Amino acid sequence: MLAAQILNHVIREGQIRIVDADGKVHLVGPGPGPVPTIRLHDRRLHRQLFTNPKLHFGEAYMNGRLTLEDGTLYELLDILTRGIAALENHPLQRLQLMFGRWMHFIHTHNPVGRAQKNVAHHYDLSDTLYDLFLDKDRQYSCAYFATDNDSLELAQSNKKLHLASKLLLEPGQKVLDIGSGWGGLGLYLAKLMNVDVTGVTLSTEQHKVSEQRAREAGLSDRLRFHLRDYRLQQGPFDRIISVGMFEHVGTKHYREFFRKVKELLTEDGVMMLHSIGRMDPPGSTNPWLRKYIFPGGYTPALSEVFRAVEDVGGLWVTDVEILRLHYAKTLREWHRRFEANRDKIRALYDERFCRMWEFYLIGCEVAFRNMGQMVFQMQLSRRQEAVPLTRDYMVDFERAMQGRSNAAA
Numbered sequence: 001m002l003a004a005q006i007l008n009h010v011i012r013e014g015q016i017r018i019v020d021a022d023g024k025v026h027l028v029g030p031g032p033g034p035v036p037t038i039r040l041h042d043r044r045l046h047r048q049l050f051t052n053p054k055l056h057f058g059e060a061y062m063n064g065r066l067t068l069e070d071g072t073l074y075e076l077l078d079i080l081t082r083g084i085a086a087l088e089n090h091p092l093q094r095l096q097l098m099f100g101r102w103m104h105f106i107h108t109h110n111p112v113g114r115a116q117k118n119v120a121h122h123y124d125l126s127d128t129l130y131d132l133f134l135d136k137d138r139q140y141s142c143a144y145f146a147t148d149n150d151s152l153e154l155a156q157s158n159k160k161l162h163l164a165s166k167l168l169l170e171p172g173q174k175v176l177d178i179g180s181g182w183g184g185l186g187l188y189l190a191k192l193m194n195v196d197v198t199g200v201t202l203s204t205e206q207h208k209v210s211e212q213r214a215r216e217a218g219l220s221d222r223l224r225f226h227l228r229d230y231r232l233q234q235g236p237f238d239r240i241i242s243v244g245m246f247e248h249v250g251t252k253h254y255r256e257f258f259r260k261v262k263e264l265l266t267e268d269g270v271m272m273l274h275s276i277g278r279m280d281p282p283g284s285t286n287p288w289l290r291k292y293i294f295p296g297g298y299t300p301a302l303s304e305v306f307r308a309v310e311d312v313g314g315l316w317v318t319d320v321e322i323l324r325l326h327y328a329k330t331l332r333e334w335h336r337r338f339e340a341n342r343d344k345i346r347a348l349y350d351e352r353f354c355r356m357w358e359f360y361l362i363g364c365e366v367a368f369r370n371m372g373q374m375v376f377q378m379q380l381s382r383r384q385e386a387v388p389l390t391r392d393y394m395v396d397f398e399r400a401m402q403g404r405s406n407a408a409a
Helices: 002-010 044-051 054-065 073-082 084-088 092-108 112-123 127-130 152-167 184-193 204-216 251-264 287-294 302-312 327-339 342-348 352-371 392-408
Strands: 018-020 025-028 037-040 066-070 174-178 196-201 225-229 237-243 265-278 316-323 371-382
Touching: 002 018, 002 025, 002 044, 025 112, 037 044, 044 054, 054 066, 054 092, 054 287, 054 352, 054 392, 066 302, 073 084, 073 152, 073 184, 073 352, 092 184, 127 342, 152 184, 152 237, 152 265, 152 327, 152 371, 184 196, 184 204, 184 225, 184 237, 196 204, 225 265, 251 302, 265 302, 302 316, 302 371, 302 392, 327 342, 327 352, 342 352, 352 371
Parallel strands: 018 037, 174 196, 174 237, 196 225, 237 265
Antiparallel strands: 018 025, 037 066, 265 371, 316 371
């Protein structure tokens, strides 16, 4: 089987046992360590896993054409992703990578109408689903683990406070939240610092929940949410924040994004951008993830983000922080909760959906551990004097606001 021959050159650590569709056993990899066993139930997989493994492996797993007979999916994907660089050096895979990068601009073309359709694919799923694996505030982005013992709830509260510390908030300021999710961050900022918050989202389900939360909190006078593309928003705003949304913007729209940020910011305004990024040069989105989980999505290289900011002009990058394994820890906790509620999720959808999301959550975790994925927090302003010259103000704010933060969370 050609795929087994390639894996023998790819896997540098651990072993995998493959039972092909004819019942023949292939042991690939040098060992030692766990030896997960997979069985292929369809002879077409022999060819598909050779020609396009990044798409067909996940498809076969979610459709039951490939099953795990021994070991865990985490062990399997961990072994495979540790050798991903060797796989991508194979001539056929290099050709596919080149084609993927050429098609990248088509896949990430996200004008107003298409952007809303792509968002709906993922974020307009059942409310119950997200309640079953997220924290109580429905923070669907990287948490911030101050210690290894932090619960998911505490780590998400840490994240909100950490972001707030970089915004230099003052009571009464006007804040825009681009990609406001289920309203948790906007609600938190409004409570923490008595600011006026406007949130925009393209998800009808998220918008409905956000509006309800604002009403229930009695904050509708200074906390509002709109079902609106950020490109249609009017300003100005003293502060802008965007968490977990930039991954859906699309490379060809980066300059459009930062031009709009510049337009919406006051002269002394500050913007915080929190996004997944990659440590490697520009690339393309995993084809399985793009097809089934995040259509139109892309993880940017920092060089692409800085280039877009430079090309727009008139924006200072006043701070950048890289969060490395925080998202891996977040995803592990999401998966743990997902598995604990798998029966309930299966009742909402079906077993195929459960396998698809299991593959998504574990696959993303190992990507942060083994494949150069990270999160960056970038602070921008129109004037270099808009923020202090040292980072002391961030630490001072977090310490001073710890008690109020717990109450606002």
